[in-house]
Every structure is written in C-alpha cells, then in structure tokens.
Amino acid sequence: MVLEVGGIFSNKISMKLSIVSWNVRGLNCSKKRSMIKNILLTWNADVVCFQETKVEGDITDIVREVWGSRWVKYVQLEASGTKWGIVIMWDKRDWEGVISSEGMYSVSCSFTGRSQDFSWNMTGVYAPNDRMEREETWGEIGATRSLIPGPWVLCGDFNTVRYPSEKKNCRRINKAMIDFLISLKTWKWVTSDHSPLLLQSGEWEKTNSYFKFENWWLKTEGFNERVKTWWESFNYSGKPDFILVAKLKALKGKLKEWSKTTQGNLGMQKQVVLAQLAELEEIQDHRILK
Structure with missing residues (x-):
C-alpha cells in the first residue's frame, strides 16, 4: 500500500x-x-x-x-x-x-x-x-x-x-x-x-519513558491473581504507612518487569496479532474464511 x-x-x-x-x-x-x-x-x-x-x-x-x-x-x-x-x-x-x-x-x-x-x-x-x-x-x-x-x-x-x-x-x-x-x-x-x-x-514530541499503569492490564487473563501473589510475597516490617509504601514500590518493580513480556507489552502483542493475521490471510488464499 x-x-x-x-x-x-x-x-x-x-x-x-x-x-x-x-x-x-x-x-x-x-x-x-x-x-x-x-x-x-x-x-x-x-x-x-x-x-x-x-x-x-x-x-x-x-x-x-x-x-x-x-x-x-x-x-x-x-x-x-x-x-x-x-x-x-x-x-x-x-x-x-x-x-x-x-x-x-x-x-x-x-x-x-x-x-x-x-x-x-x-x-x-x-x-x-x-x-x-x-x-x-x-x-x-x-x-x-x-x-x-x-x-x-x-x-x-x-x-x-x-x-x-x-x-x-x-x-x-x-x-x-x-x-x-x-x-x-x-x-x-x-x-x-x-x-x-x-x-x-x-x-x-518525543517524551521520556516512564512507568505507567495500563488499564487494559486489568483485562489480561490471570493479571489479578498475579498481582495478589506478588503482593502477598512482599515481607516488610515497620509502621503501616512504611509497609504500604515499600510494598507499592516493590509492586511497581514487578509490573515494570512484567510489562516487558509479550503478555504485558502492547507493542509485542501487536506483532503477535499481525503474525496471526498473516496466517489467516495465508489460509484465506486457499479457502473462504467463515
């Protein structure tokens, strides 16, 4: 095109x-x-x-x-x-x-x-x-x-x-x-x-990369269970507000790591979907899709 x-x-x-x-x-x-x-x-x-x-x-x-x-x-x-x-x-x-x-x-x-x-x-x-x-x-x-x-x-x-x-x-x-x-x-x-x-x-304008929670993550299969597992695995001691801040910081780190995987990265997902579409079009060349 x-x-x-x-x-x-x-x-x-x-x-x-x-x-x-x-x-x-x-x-x-x-x-x-x-x-x-x-x-x-x-x-x-x-x-x-x-x-x-x-x-x-x-x-x-x-x-x-x-x-x-x-x-x-x-x-x-x-x-x-x-x-x-x-x-x-x-x-x-x-x-x-x-x-x-x-x-x-x-x-x-x-x-x-x-x-x-x-x-x-x-x-x-x-x-x-x-x-x-x-x-x-x-x-x-x-x-x-x-x-x-x-x-x-x-x-x-x-x-x-x-x-x-x-x-x-x-x-x-x-x-x-x-x-x-x-x-x-x-x-x-x-x-x-x-x-x-x-x-x-x-x-x-090119903007600096920064961590951002994506709402679409909530619709990803197994996301809530994954966050719950991470949250329960964090072990800190001290005042309640300190524990909360520490766990949120640790959770942010986990989410940043996960966002670089295929499941958490929209760009990588797009490449996967495009590859799947290419497969469908290959099939379409041989038969009518229903």
Missing part, C-alpha cells in the same frame, strides 16, 4: 494528525475483525482507511465492531461480490467528514476539525490487477486530485510499485512499474508491502 501526501507536509502545522492505511484482505471473518480492532486500539488513529474489505451491502455493524466505539462514521466504496471494497472511518467527535467524490476504484472524503481550524482531504484507492483497469485508476486519481484543494492524502493498494526495492523478492522493473511511476511521479511517498501503515503529521 502507498500513502501520497500533498500539501500536508509542505508547511509546518501545529496540529497532530494520525492516519492508518491497511489492505485487510477481507472483513468477513469475526476472528480477524477482533484482531484488527485490537491493533487499531494501540494506534488510536484519527482516520483509518481499509482496502479490499470484500463486503457488500450495509457494513455499519462491522465498522462499529472494528472501530470499537459508537462514535464512528464512515464512507464506503462497496465491494463487488467478494472482490475489492474500500472504507474510510473516523471519530465524528473530532472530525466532520463529507464524501467529496466516488469513482470506480476510489472514494474521497473532506475532513474539517471540530475543535480546531484545519481541513484536509483523503482519497482511498484499490487498483485491480488488470493492466487496463489500473491505467483507468491512474486517470481517476489524477482527475480527483485536480478537484481537491489544499492538503490531500492518497492511500491505498495500487497492486504495483515504483521500484523493485519496494516489493519483496522483486529484482527488476516491469512495464506496470514504469506506467505507475510516470503517472504519479511528482508526489511524495511512504510505502509498505501489504502491511498496515501508520502516518503521523504535525509536531509529535
């Missing part, structure tokens, strides 16, 4: 904006939707664009399930049977979104911040594998861009790349790459070969 940024990085902006683009290769499997939801919660993105949803008809329930909140709004380019499909989702408390254009292979949305004076545009694309249809896609993208003023993000799966280095096990340039590069050569790119991609713009 590729993200094209027009205008949004050309000048320094004071607000933060976080966008996820992801070819999910189908949203028909409930187990897969649950995994996707967990990963999206770790990113806390402003706007999410899925390609290849492979879902026809009303997808409101599916969108609410993967977003994890009733505050979600979305626009959709409906799939054709079990092929294609694009959905752009956002939190309506933060952004007012309006569909601005819809084509055969793309859908565009204009966004305005509800609490800040900032507007921008997004186009989600899924290009077919057929060469002629891909060329139609490039023309559609160009026509869409000519109608959109201001900052613009183009995200999607183009089913080709510009250079061999952007695709695994690709060693030479082919005709599809040349056509793609010529059509869209003037734009700035961020690329990812069939993995979810997170784009952040604005001023994201």
Whole structure:
C-alpha cells in the first residue's frame, strides 16, 4: 500500500494528525475483525482507511465492531461480490467528514476539525490487477486530485510499485512499474508491502519513558491473581504507612518487569496479532474464511 501526501507536509502545522492505511484482505471473518480492532486500539488513529474489505451491502455493524466505539462514521466504496471494497472511518467527535467524490476504484472524503481550524482531504484507492483497469485508476486519481484543494492524502493498494526495492523478492522493473511511476511521479511517498501503515503529521514530541499503569492490564487473563501473589510475597516490617509504601514500590518493580513480556507489552502483542493475521490471510488464499 502507498500513502501520497500533498500539501500536508509542505508547511509546518501545529496540529497532530494520525492516519492508518491497511489492505485487510477481507472483513468477513469475526476472528480477524477482533484482531484488527485490537491493533487499531494501540494506534488510536484519527482516520483509518481499509482496502479490499470484500463486503457488500450495509457494513455499519462491522465498522462499529472494528472501530470499537459508537462514535464512528464512515464512507464506503462497496465491494463487488467478494472482490475489492474500500472504507474510510473516523471519530465524528473530532472530525466532520463529507464524501467529496466516488469513482470506480476510489472514494474521497473532506475532513474539517471540530475543535480546531484545519481541513484536509483523503482519497482511498484499490487498483485491480488488470493492466487496463489500473491505467483507468491512474486517470481517476489524477482527475480527483485536480478537484481537491489544499492538503490531500492518497492511500491505498495500487497492486504495483515504483521500484523493485519496494516489493519483496522483486529484482527488476516491469512495464506496470514504469506506467505507475510516470503517472504519479511528482508526489511524495511512504510505502509498505501489504502491511498496515501508520502516518503521523504535525509536531509529535518525543517524551521520556516512564512507568505507567495500563488499564487494559486489568483485562489480561490471570493479571489479578498475579498481582495478589506478588503482593502477598512482599515481607516488610515497620509502621503501616512504611509497609504500604515499600510494598507499592516493590509492586511497581514487578509490573515494570512484567510489562516487558509479550503478555504485558502492547507493542509485542501487536506483532503477535499481525503474525496471526498473516496466517489467516495465508489460509484465506486457499479457502473462504467463515
């Protein structure tokens, strides 16, 4: 998948904006939707664009399930049977979104911040594998861009790349790459070969690492029992307030150690879930998931 940024990085902006683009290769499997939801919660993105949803008809329930909140709004380019499909989702408390254009292979949305004076545009694309249809896609993208003023993000799966280095096990340039590069050569790119991609713009200050209790730990299997075992294992003597402070300090140390394990570290959990999704997609290549 590729993200094209027009205008949004050309000048320094004071607000933060976080966008996820992801070819999910189908949203028909409930187990897969649950995994996707967990990963999206770790990113806390402003706007999410899925390609290849492979879902026809009303997808409101599916969108609410993967977003994890009733505050979600979305626009959709409906799939054709079990092929294609694009959905752009956002939190309506933060952004007012309006569909601005819809084509055969793309859908565009204009966004305005509800609490800040900032507007921008997004186009989600899924290009077919057929060469002629891909060329139609490039023309559609160009026509869409000519109608959109201001900052613009183009995200999607183009089913080709510009250079061999952007695709695994690709060693030479082919005709599809040349056509793609010529059509869209003037734009700035961020690329990812069939993995979810997170784009952040604005001023994201690096903060020092410090211990923080995560509420989601309470939902982790066996967490309460583990904390109880640790607490009862601490043995201190002295005044009650001293004992309490000492045990809390010891508990903090235990939690810091545990937070570095797969079960307590959200980043590590995300990598595990992504690996599981890759396995599901491998299965999906051979049969329909139910």
